[in-house]
Amino acid sequence: MTLLYSEVEEELRAAVRDLLADRCPPAAVLAGAESAPGRDAELWKALARDIGAAGLLIPEDLGGAGASAREAAVVLEELGRAVAPVPFLTSAVMATWALVRCGGDAARELLGELAVGETTAALAVSLATSPYALSTPPAAVRAEAGRLTGRVTAVAGADAADLLIVPASGALYAVDAADAVVEVVTSLDLTRPVAMVTFDGTPGRPVGADLAPLRAALAMGAGLLASEQLGLAEWCLATTLAHVKERHQFARPIGSFQALKHRLADLWMEIVQARAAARGAADALARTPGAGAADEGGAGEVALAVAVAQAWCGTAAVHAAEECLQLHGGIGMTWEHPLHLYLKRAKADEIALGTPGDHRDALADLADLPAPLPA
Amino acid sequence: MTVDETAVEERVRAFLARHDPAATPPLDFLRARFDAGLAWVHFPEGLGGLGAPRELQSVVERALTGTPQHDVGRLAIGLGMAAPTILAFGTEEQKRRFLRPLWTGEEVWCQLFSEPGAGSDLATLATRAVRDGDEWVVDGQKVWTSGAHFARWAILVARTDPDVPKHQGLTYFVCDMRAPGVEVRPLRQITGEAEFNEVFLTGVRLPDDLRLGAVGDGWRVAQATLMNERVAIGGAPGRRGGGMLAEITETWRNRPELRTHDLHRRLLDLWVEAEVTRLAGARLREQLAAGAPGPEGSGVKLAFARLNQALSGLEVEMRREEGLLYDDWTFRRSESVDFFGRGPGYRYLRAKGNSIEGGTSEILRNIIAERVLGLPAEPRADKNVPWKDLPR
Known part of the structure; x- marks a missing residue:
């Protein structure tokens, strides 16, 4: 490792x-x-x-x-x-x-x-799907004799997809995107908007007999999302540093004020930890290519590394974007400055594939820290 | 020739074939291990190492599990601070004289840096060393000195020139703790015990061959020590769920009646923070294997202090009525530094020192901000002013 x-x-x-x-x-x-x-x-x-x-x-x-x-x-x-x-x-x-x-x-x-x-391609599941919430399969779409009917909301990447991989009636189907109705909705994240995807007797070819591959894909997505969050947070820190070194108030660069230096030192450390956690998840996912989400036997190490990375990096990216905005002052509130794109992505990423809280909850089992006994 | 994992394993096998750990007296075993280059493999040959990459040390440690070991808590300052500084700045003679007994534990080291008037602003320290022929005469007072009462040697920073700005007038010495004029007094801490001491130096005469580095170069030498200290405190190799986390998670698992939803949420938060900090430390050590400790080590030390304090505080709270108790306030001198020993009350109180010793968390944030992030320094009143003219 x-x-x-x-x-x-x-x-x-x-x-x-x-x-x-x-x-x-x-x-x-x-x-x-x-x-x-x-x-x-x-x-x-x-x-x-x-x-x-x-x-x-x-x-x-x-x-x-x-x-x-x-x-x-x-x-x-x-x-x-x-x-x-x-x-x-x-x-x-x-x-x-x-x-x-x-x-x-x-x-x-x-x-x-x-x-x-x-x-x-795109997976026809909500971006907000938690990898831990799949014990009961999503019932949004049903399959009958190779025809799919139903609606999936908040699907990311559907607008760019020619091919949709659709969980329906406990199995996975491949659908030509042109045969479904994909409506992009006004989204918080301007750079990865979500869409509503509707199937109405749409032809689908079976590609997977159960939903295990879907669980594995969600775990892989969640684990690697941490690296996207890391890159995003790094941009926010670097951009903020450049700004506070340049921006003068009270005849000094604002980055020379200890109040700001300490905040940025703490943010840097949070990102150092995020980098280690994201690399830990990527490395674990790479070493055990067959491993999926928590319910798959023997995959506990991978599931733990993914949960740790997501519990930390989702919050770290949002924090970095929020600090970036605050330390840019009024400039940070303007549409003209690109940092709002980062804030919007960070906030959407926090919800994507399980919130930090979902991943922490999963660690109760993964790290053997059981919940209180029922009263 | 680069030494690889196989070569190290072969060395260990050959060493064990010659020195049966069960039949050799522990000290003889440790001396032999040093001489075989298996003390710290990244040190040069002849000085307890093999000139091998640092990460191969773990190969040695694994292979020598269960053999006689030195007391890392007691030797922490020697191993973590004095040794790398001696290696980097010492003469050949100093390296040969000091490193072997330092590693085997025959000679314990302590650190004479902080003073009552020089804590965060270490460079303003006032202990004077005045040259007298081939000797230096040292006068001053040091404080917060762990293990001074059983140390044979100390690393010492003293002012040799008061007429230049404060960073330029310092020189680094090895201090003989048995020299006349060295007086050690215990300093009782909030835990009730005295792990630390005050050290009074009165007319202490040190031969010039105990100087480490050039006259006036003490600040640079001390920086190397402090970087290593932060790595030593914050970067100790840990297993998942180890350290302070091990104590509280054990209580959590064994005492279901103490669990509440609020504590559960906070414990999971801290568990995640501990795990990402452990990973950050592991990553730092991987980087270290390639070079010297940089200012990044300050970050791990900062995170470690925060975590230890939060975890130990949560454990006292979690124990409720037991949290109202304390094991023993009796004044005594401790023989070793142990962050995790004794009861939860002790751990909670001892952890308060983690954000003060080895650089306060505030100073570490300054170091990160200025040296890692390149942020401008605060305007300063002490720049380019001779030390003797600074307000004190």
């Missing part, structure tokens, strides 16, 4: 960072946030195909890179740092991992298309 970054991971980071610096500066994300919220198709094409990010988690024999959660985590750090409006988490991590875990010819064929970035 290592919590550091390998050379290969740093090279991947540099490639992603260069692309984002070139194609996705904060001003461009801000401009696109209203005209085409959550979408930069050209950027996604470059990331997915040219850099090969779409196929990172896909085995080599299916045309993917056969890389691990560690590499995907580094991509997410950079995407978080740029609040990049691309469906990497929803397609290349969550939907892809569900299909990897499905196995089977139908899933493998779809993975071949995903690997080269020809197809983009």
